[in-house]
Every structure is written in C-alpha cells, then in structure tokens.
Amino acid sequence: YSPSEPPKIHRLDESVVNRIAAGEVIQRPVSAVKELVENSLDAHSTSVNVVVKDGGLKLIQVSDDGHGIRLEDLPILCERHTTSKLTNYEDLQSIKSMGFRGEALASMTYVGHVTVTTITPGKLHDGVMEDEPKPCAAVKGTQIMVENLFYNMIARRKTFQNSSDDYSKIVDLLSRFAIHHINVSFSCRKHGASRADVHSVTTSSRLDSIKSVYGVSVALNLMKIEIPDSDPSSSVFEMDGLISNSNYVAKKTTMVLFINDRLVECTALKRAIEIVYAATLPKASKPFIYMSIVLPLEHVDVNVHPTKREVSLLNQEFIINMIQSAVESKLRNSNEARTFQEQT
Ligand code: ADP
Ligand code: MG
Numbered sequence: 001y002s003p004s005e006p007p008k009i010h011r012l013d014e015s016v017v018n019r020i021a022a023g024e025v026i027q028r029p030v031s032a033v034k035e036l037v038e039n040s041l042d043a044h045s046t047s048v049n050v051v052v053k054d055g056g057l058k059l060i061q062v063s064d065d066g067h068g069i070r071l072e073d074l075p076i077l078c079e080r081h082t083t084s085k086l087t088n089y090e091d092l093q094s095i096k097s098m099g100f101r102g103e104a105l106a107s108m109t110y111v112g113h114v115t116v117t118t119i120t121p122g123k124l125h126d127g128v129m130e131d132e133p134k135p136c137a138a139v140k141g142t143q144i145m146v147e148n149l150f151y152n153m154i155a156r157r158k159t160f161q162n163s164s165d166d167y168s169k170i171v172d173l174l175s176r177f178a179i180h181h182i183n184v185s186f187s188c189r190k191h192g193a194s195r196a197d198v199h200s201v202t203t204s205s206r207l208d209s210i211k212s213v214y215g216v217s218v219a220l221n222l223m224k225i226e227i228p229d230s231d232p233s234s235s236v237f238e239m240d241g242l243i244s245n246s247n248y249v250a251k252k253t254t255m256v257l258f259i260n261d262r263l264v265e266c267t268a269l270k271r272a273i274e275i276v277y278a279a280t281l282p283k284a285s286k287p288f289i290y291m292s293i294v295l296p297l298e299h300v301d302v303n304v305h306p307t308k309r310e311v312s313l314l315n316q317e318f319i320i321n322m323i324q325s326a327v328e329s330k331l332r333n334s335n336e337a338r339t340f341q342e343q344t
Contacts, residue, residue, distance in 0.1 A: 015110075018080060019152070022107035024306040028160060029056025029149055030169040031307055032112075034263075035104035036144055037177060037186075040064035042085065042097045045141065046184055046202070050174060053191035055166040057149050057157065065141035069118040078114060080106040094297045098262055098308070105144075112149040118142040174198040175213045176256045176263055179290060182209045206242065210290065214254075218288055221248035225291075225330050227322060236299065237319055241291035243273075243327060245334050250286045258292045260300055264311050272324045280331040293319070 012020075026032050033050060040048045043066025053059035069077060076082045083102030086092065092100060108114050119140060150157040160166055167190065174188040178200035188198040203209050211219035226240040244250075255270045257263070270289075278285040299314040313319060 019110045022110035025103050025107040026111055029166040030173055032060055032108055032146055033170050034173055036062035038098035040066055042099055043067045048186050050188040051191050052167055052170055057160055059191055060146045063143040068142050078105050078109045108146050113147040115145040171197045178213050179209045180258050182206055221245050223334060225326060227326050236315055238294040244288040246281045246284045248288055249284050253286045254288045256290045259311055260294060265309055269320050272320045273327055276324055276328045
C-alpha cells in the first residue's frame with residue numbers, strides 16, 4: 001500500500017451485504033423473538049406460544065394460530081424485501097401492521113437456520129427454505145423455528161453465551177405484549193420445561209392481565225390514568241394506562257409503552273414521568289407504568305430505527321408535557337386522599 005495510491009473500491013457480494021444488514025435487524029436473540037411475535041400478531045393470531053433453548057441461541061420457536069402463509073408465497077418468503085404488508089412508500093404513513101419492510105425473516109436466514117411450517121385454511125404444507133414445500137400434519141397457523149442463531153458471527157455468539165441473560169429479556173418482552181394484547185393468549189417457556197414463565201389467558205380486564213403476568217403485588221398498587229379523546233386540549237392524541245401509587249416500591253422503573261399498538265421505547269417520556277414521581281412520591285420514585293398512546297397514524301414515523309424500537313412523534317414535547325401533568329395530578333390526588341385517610 002502506498003499513500004499516493006488510493007485503495008480500490010469494489011462492490012461487496014450480495015451475501016456479505018445481506019449478512020451485515022441482518023446483523024442490524026437481528027441484534028440479539030430477543031430481537032428475533034420480537035420480530036416473530038409481531039408477525040404472529042400481524043397475522044391476527046389469538047394464541048402465540050414461544051419456546052426458547054439456550055437463551056435463543058440454540059432454538060427460538062414461535063407458533064401461532066393466525067392466517068398462515070400462501071403456498072405460492074413460500075419460495076420468496078425469506079428473500080429480503082418481500083412483504084404482504086406494504087406496497088407504496090406512501091403506505092408507510094398509514095401503516096397499521098407492525099412489519100412493513102420484509103426484512104425480518106430474510107435476516108434470520110442469514111444469521112441462523114430457519115424452518116417454516118404453515119397452514120392456510122384447507123391446505124397443509126411445510127416450507128423448508130432449501131427444499132420444495134412438503135406436506136405435513138399441522139394445526140391452523142404458522143410455526144417458525146430459528147436454530148443456531150449467529151452461528152456464522154463468532155464474536156456476536158460469544159457475547160450471548162451467558163444464555164440466561166437473553167432469556168430474561170425474552171420473558172420480559174412476552175410479558176409486555178401480554179398485558180397490552182389482552183385478547184391474545186401468550187406463553188413463553190424454556191425448551192423441555194413443563195412450566196411456562198409467561199402464561200397469559202385472554203381476559204377483558206387489563207388489570208387482571210397485569211395481575212397474572214406481573215403478580216398481585218403490582219396489580220394491587222395501580223391507578224387508572226387517562227387523557228380521553230374528548231379532552232379538547234389533547235385533540236392530537238389519546239392516552240390510557242395504569243400507573244403505580246405510593247405503595248409500590250421497586251429498584252427500577254418498569255415502563256411498558258405502546259404507541260398505536262406498537263411496543264416502543266421513548267426515553268424522553270420515561271424520564272419525564274420519573275421526574276414527576278421523584279418530586280411527588282420520593283419513596284416510590286421507581287414506578288410501574290403501563291401506557292397506551294393513540295395518535296393519528298400520520299403523526300408517527302415508524303421507520304427511524306432498524307429494529308423499529310424507537311419511533312418519532314410529531315408534537316412530542318406537547319404530548320410529553322400533557323402526560324406529565326396528568327401523572328402529576330393523579331399522584332397528588334392520591335397522595336392527598338392517603339394523607340386524609342391516615343388522619344381520619
Ligand atoms: P414484514 O413483517 O415486514 O412483512 P417479515 O420478513 O417479518 O416481513 O415477514 C415476511 C412476510 O411473511 C410477511 O409480510 C407475512 O406475509 C409473512 N409472515 C411472516 N410470519 C408470518 C406468520 N406468523 N403468519 C402469517 N404470515 C407470516
Ligand atoms: Mg415482520
């Protein structure tokens with residue numbers, strides 16, 4: 001190499017490009033589980049069951065009872081940018097499904113071994129990527145199995161050898177889905193275990209769902225909070241949720257946030273709520289928050305993060321301020337009620 005001579009630029013092989021991109025979409029075992037479960041939800045499933053071996057490195061299996069996949073689509077199912085959910089770029093503005101890029105399944109085939117078993121009403125078949133689809137006995141829905149995740153990414157695999165680590169993240173993920181989608185039953189277990197670590201049944205009460213997933217001690221200490229659509233000052237959004245009271249004491253904040261039914265993170269909102277708790281209930285300053293925000297679809301940009309974990313919102317500051325004052329007045333009222341109770 002001589003400094004006077006620039007290095008030659010060449011085009012990367014498609015397989016290299018795909019594997020690099022896949023590493024961004026599927027960052028860790030729990031990201032694969034999230035993509036698979038979101039596919040199950042997009043397929044209108046009412047039951048989603050997850051089995052995990054070795055923290056997801058050996059096996060991730062997601063079975064659902066959704067609408068299944070057409071036989072004729074199986075050959076392109078695991079190619080990059082193949083989707084049944086999006087056609088035009090403009091559709092992104094009004095997208096309701098959680099998937100839209102057609103990258104998740106493809107990505108998994110670049111960093112693991114994928115087997116798909118699916119049945120659409122009246123048809124039975126099994127789609128193994130390399131082979132022709134073969135008929136097999138299956139119940140309604142789809143089962144996707146990812147084996148040997150990151151087998152071809154040595155460094156990444158090593159990072160996750162401490163397998164209990166991602167399993168707890170997977171349990172946490174399923175718990176979050178379960179308390180939002182209360183009309184879907186979820187389970188999550190370790191391969192070979194008879195007991196499930198998450199087991200939710202369909203219910204009409206969010207509080208019951210939280211009770212069964214997070215335990216009675218959490219559920220007992222929650223208060224309902226909402227900013228209804230009818231509130232004129234909130235014309236751009238609606239919020240409802242359950243937030244912990246002064247009796248709930250924990251080491252860290254749990255914030256389960258859904259925006260337009262998408263499980264997302266919003267650090268700014270979480271901080272804003274923590275600040276209110278610290279100022280109002282200093283002894284219970286690490287709250288449990290479940291919150292569902294509904295916004296006009298065109299006010300949310302869902303395409304800002306490769307894992308779709310963060311979304312960006314129009315009027316974010318306004319929304320955060322509104323929620324902050326709603327939380328504050330809820331906490332103040334409950335605090336006053338408590339003081340009053342203690343005095344009488
Ligand atoms: P995306 O979800 O962005 O469309 P994916 O790679 O996750 O991309 O999935 C590709 C396509 O495979 C989906 O658009 C959907 O049609 C189909 N699919 C994947 N998982 C399931 C499932 N569990 N049930 C039914 N269809 C599925
Ligand atoms: Mg998807």
